[in-house]
Amino acid sequence: MTPEVLFTNATVATMAAGSSAYGLIRNGSVSVAGGVIVDVGPSSSAPSGASQVVDLGGRLLTPGLVDCHTHLVFGGDRVAEFEDRLAGATYEEIARRGGGIASTVEATRAADADTLLASARRRLRWLAEAGATTVEVKTGYGLDLATELRMLDVTDRLAGAAIADVRATLLAAHIVPSEYREDRDSYVDLICDEIIPAAVGRADSVDVFCETIAFSAAETRRIFAAARSRGLAVKVHADQLSPGEGCHVAAEFGALSADHLEHADETAVAALAASGMVAVLLPGASSFLDERVRPPVDLLRRHGVPMAVATDLNPGTAPLASPTGAMHLACTRFGLTPEEALVGMTRVGAQALGLADRGVIAPGKRADLAAWDVEGPGDLAYWLGAPLCTGTWLGGVPVGRERDGGS
Numbered sequence: 001m002t003p004e005v006l007f008t009n010a011t012v013a014t015m016a017a018g019s020s021a022y023g024l025i026r027n028g029s030v031s032v033a034g035g036v037i038v039d040v041g042p043s044s045s046a047p048s049g050a051s052q053v054v055d056l057g058g059r060l061l062t063p064g065l066v067d068c069h070t071h072l073v074f075g076g077d078r079v080a081e082f083e084d085r086l087a088g089a090t091y092e093e094i095a096r097r098g099g100g101i102a103s104t105v106e107a108t109r110a111a112d113a114d115t116l117l118a119s120a121r122r123r124l125r126w127l128a129e130a131g132a133t134t135v136e137v138k139t140g141y142g143l144d145l146a147t148e149l150r151m152l153d154v155t156d157r158l159a160g161a162a163i164a165d166v167r168a169t170l171l172a173a174h175i176v177p178s179e180y181r182e183d184r185d186s187y188v189d190l191i192c193d194e195i196i197p198a199a200v201g202r203a204d205s206v207d208v209f210c211e212t213i214a215f216s217a218a219e220t221r222r223i224f225a226a227a228r229s230r231g232l233a234v235k236v237h238a239d240q241l242s243p244g245e246g247c248h249v250a251a252e253f254g255a256l257s258a259d260h261l262e263h264a265d266e267t268a269v270a271a272l273a274a275s276g277m278v279a280v281l282l283p284g285a286s287s288f289l290d291e292r293v294r295p296p297v298d299l300l301r302r303h304g305v306p307m308a309v310a311t312d313l314n315p316g317t318a319p320l321a322s323p324t325g326a327m328h329l330a331c332t333r334f335g336l337t338p339e340e341a342l343v344g345m346t347r348v349g350a351q352a353l354g355l356a357d358r359g360v361i362a363p364g365k366r367a368d369l370a371a372w373d374v375e376g377p378g379d380l381a382y383w384l385g386a387p388l389c390t391g392t393w394l395g396g397v398p399v400g401r402e403r404d405g406g407s
Contacts, residue, residue: 001038003031005396006050007369008043010061013377014361015346022339022377023361030061032367035395040361056371060379062342063359064133064368064392065323066349069259069280069310071171072127072137072158073120073151076107078315101141101175104315108141108151116154121161123313126321128163128399131380131389133368135164136310136353138207140171145195148172152202163399164392165368167353169235170196170203173223175214188219192226204353205233205256210246217245224253233354239264240285251275257308257352261295262286269296273303278352281336281344282312283329284320297335307336308352309344324388327381338381367396 007030014023029046031039039047081099085091094100108116120137127135137155142148152168159166172195173188180187196206206227210220214237224234234253238246240260247258247268258264258272259280272279279300286294300307309330312318320326327341336344350359358366371391372380380388392399 001033003033003038003047003050005032005052005054005367006030006046007032007054007056007061008046009058010043010056010371011058011376012040012361013060013062013342014040015063015343016360016362017347022342024377028061030361030367030369032396035367035397037361037363037365037367039363059390060372060374060377061361062131062370062372062377062380063346063361063365064370064394065131065345066134066353066355066359067127067132067310067313067323067345068136068257068308068349068352069282069312070127070135070137071140071312071314072123072135073116073139073154074104074108074141074315075111075116075119076104076315078104081316082319101316102178104141105143105177109144109147113150113154113157116151117157120154120158123321124158124161124166125163127311127313127323128392129389130322130324131370131372131392132323133164133370133392133394133399134167134350134353134355134358136167136169138169138171140174140207143172143174143177145190145198148195149198149202152199156202162394165394168203169205169207170199170232171207171209172196173206173208173215173220175209184219188222191223196223196226196230196232200230200232203232205235207235207237209237210244210249211237211240212242212244217249220246220249221252224249224255228253235259235352239268243268247271247277251277256354259310260285262291262293264296264299266296266299269299269303269305272300272305278306278308278348280308280310280352281330281334282310282318283333284318284326285312287329287333288318288320294334306348306351307340307344308348309336309341310349322385324380325384328384331381338378341381342377367393369393369396
């Protein structure tokens, strides 16, 4: 097949499973036709006849990064709370005076769709300009039917911006809103009977925060059953604050991923391994909260559980808008290797979203690509805060930007 676009003179990190480190091809080329990769190999043997040639001048070319866990859409911010915490206020003190997630819920409910879209689009561009071509976006700051659907509609409008492929996750089961604190069952009923049915066609999956401060294992089962009955995939926030049953419940329902996992024990890890789930590691939250307990990375390796890495971008516990920053923290805080971190932001990040068509540079995969002004892939986790990404492509089409190597 004659390629439409030929990327040449690149250090190609294919990230193919079972290959040598990073699947690296020096002086490599990637050919694209119809938005799909059709050939990968040395530049010397690249197919001829491409209508467009992109000479990367020796730059690194990777699959576009996949940020598989963000809370991108929300109203307001929590900067004042951040300053209060640095001055000595505790989370409990801030929450008692109306702060914490309750303040974000209040601000999100009060914001119209255009206001939410404007702020979320800005944050999406931060991620896209740092190499992300696929971004998952969770709801969870509405906690009522109208606002959760408004967040999903905003997420759909974000997808139309064409700067990244956006995937929507319903997280109405984030916490129990204040108006239902004395009647939890009614809120779970609302999620199962009204919010999930209304989210069909808008959301790709349903997430639950299964934790002592959020939803019990029994409540999680009810919500997962409702989601699965409507054909939606499921995933779970689990074992972030304490060991629990989240991983086990998720495994029962064939969930895509279990996320956070700071307090996961070996039985939880074994459940992930047996069900084929992905462990999504979120070092930004761990760092911002200065958590002493870390995810059991050695156990995850020993049991062969794939590890994704994501930013967890949110206003309260992870104001992290850099995928490579998340990779850096995954290495320095959680002990991943740079290769594991990049695998977690490409191939395994895609797996965490149930997307088999991306995350690897190989024939038949989507031509979602990122170019980097570095000599090798290890640099991506090494440099913290540097603007390394020089261009991204969605299906072989360049995402607009005004930086060298981006088109």
